[in-house]
Amino acid sequence: MKNNKKIMLLAGDGVGPEVVNETTRIIKWFEDNLNLSFDLDEGLVGGASYDKFGVPLTDETLADAMSADAILFGSVGGPQYDKVSFDKRPENGLLKLRKEMDLFANLRPAMVFPALANSSTLKKEIVSGLDILIVRELTGGIYFAEPRGIENLSNGEKKGFDTNLYTTREIERIGRVAFDLAKFRNKQVTSVEKSNVMMSGVLWKEVMSSLYENEGKEISLNHMYTDNCAMQLVRDPKQFDVIVTDNLFGDILSDTSAMLTGSLGMLPSASLGSKDEITGKIYDALDHEQLLWVHACLQLSSIYFYEKTVGKLTDTEKNKYHEENTLAADMVLVDISQMPKTHSKLKEWVIQKSKEKNYLIKTDVAM
Numbered sequence: 001m002k003n004n005k006k007i008m009l010l011a012g013d014g015v016g017p018e019v020v021n022e023t024t025r026i027i028k029w030f031e032d033n034l035n036l037s038f039d040l041d042e043g044l045v046g047g048a049s050y051d052k053f054g055v056p057l058t059d060e061t062l063a064d065a066m067s068a069d070a071i072l073f074g075s076v077g078g079p080q081y082d083k084v085s086f087d088k089r090p091e092n093g094l095l096k097l098r099k100e101m102d103l104f105a106n107l108r109p110a111m112v113f114p115a116l117a118n119s120s121t122l123k124k125e126i127v128s129g130l131d132i133l134i135v136r137e138l139t140g141g142i143y144f145a146e147p148r149g150i151e152n153l154s155n156g157e158k159k160g161f162d163t164n165l166y167t168t169r170e171i172e173r174i175g176r177v178a179f180d181l182a183k184f185r186n187k188q189v190t191s192v193e194k195s196n197v198m199m200s201g202v203l204w205k206e207v208m209s210s211l212y213e214n215e216g217k218e219i220s221l222n223h224m225y226t227d228n229c230a231m232q233l234v235r236d237p238k239q240f241d242v243i244v245t246d247n248l249f250g251d252i253l254s255d256t257s258a259m260l261t262g263s264l265g266m267l268p269s270a271s272l273g274s275k276d277e278i279t280g281k282i283y284d285a286l287d288h289e290q291l292l293w294v295h296a297c298l299q300l301s302s303i304y305f306y307e308k309t310v311g312k313l314t315d316t317e318k319n320k321y322h323e324e325n326t327l328a329a330d331m332v333l334v335d336i337s338q339m340p341k342t343h344s345k346l347k348e349w350v351i352q353k354s355k356e357k358n359y360l361i362k363t364d365v366a367m
Contacts, residue, residue: 016074046076136250
């Protein structure tokens with residue numbers, strides 16, 4: 001009997017079910033064509049869960065998610081839930097998943113391929129060839145810290161308050177993710193905060209600077225205020241490589257960067273964690289650079305999909321097609337242990353694989 005990996009499907013609301021349904025068709029294709037199968041489990045989250053159970057995430061669904069090898073998540077929310085009490089809003093189901101699974105690293109790539117450059121509202125020459133990565137801290141800061149609330153004042157008014165709290169450990173671990181990924185990209189990290197007006201920003205900058213002094217020998221680090229970063233993303237986005245920032249600012253900046261490509265719906269993201277010290281469960285790829293291997297896979301696969309379904313390409317056509325298409329199909333699994341662990345050997349390995357078959361990385365990632 002096969003020891004299949006378990007994928008938890010949480011389609012959620014809005015476009016989520018449509019996206020997840022199409023993705024399950026791809027999973028079915030693997031099963032039919034490559035003798036590769038997964039155990040799929042479905043659950044409700046967000047508004048869909050609230051409509052049936054009165055809460056955005058049940059304890060049972062959370063337990064199922066915690067036991068899965070990967071989570072395929074759609075989206076949550078909708079205008080029909082605007083008047084739902086704060087603690088039962090659809091978004092709280094997603095926040096609970098992130099917190100309970102300690103998915104502290106949110107990777108939000110923004111890439112613009114030449115064929116899609118006209119989809120952006122910015123000039124083609126500004127965005128064509130864009131390839132940036134925003135690393136957002138996902139389980140701390142203002143979305144989770146206490147105290148928070150709304151209180152009545154003696155004069156009859158009310159006050160609402162939240163706390164943007166970070167510890168040294170929280171900043172260091174997200175910084176390491178950004179530094180590690182930058183080493184396999186263009187070796188440039190921009191740390192974004194508001195240290196000019198926020199004490200949490202002062203600590204963020206101090207910790208990032210210290211981490212860089214101790215562990216940043218292979219990369220460069222510069223600091224930027226959040227408002228300036230937002231402006232620079234629109235003015236000259238290709239100046240960035242990896243941007244690392246906190247939960248609130250990452251939420252805003254990643255949506256801004258997504259629109260550089262033409263649509264938020266064009267881009268994937270991954271929410272990654274680390275090893276659970278109690279259960280030993282791993283909710284992310286063992287090495288953060290594995291995500292770059294996945295990117296290499298998807299780039300190569302487009303050529304083979306075309307040649308299998310349409311016809312052979314010349315070298316010139318392959319180069320052009322490689323630049324302009326992002327289709328991924330007809331892939332076989334390769335265990336991560338077979339892949340090179342150093343950047344210097346990656347190019348040689350990718351070229352060799354391009355002469356063989358397409359491949360997809362075998363890894364346990366919760367998204």
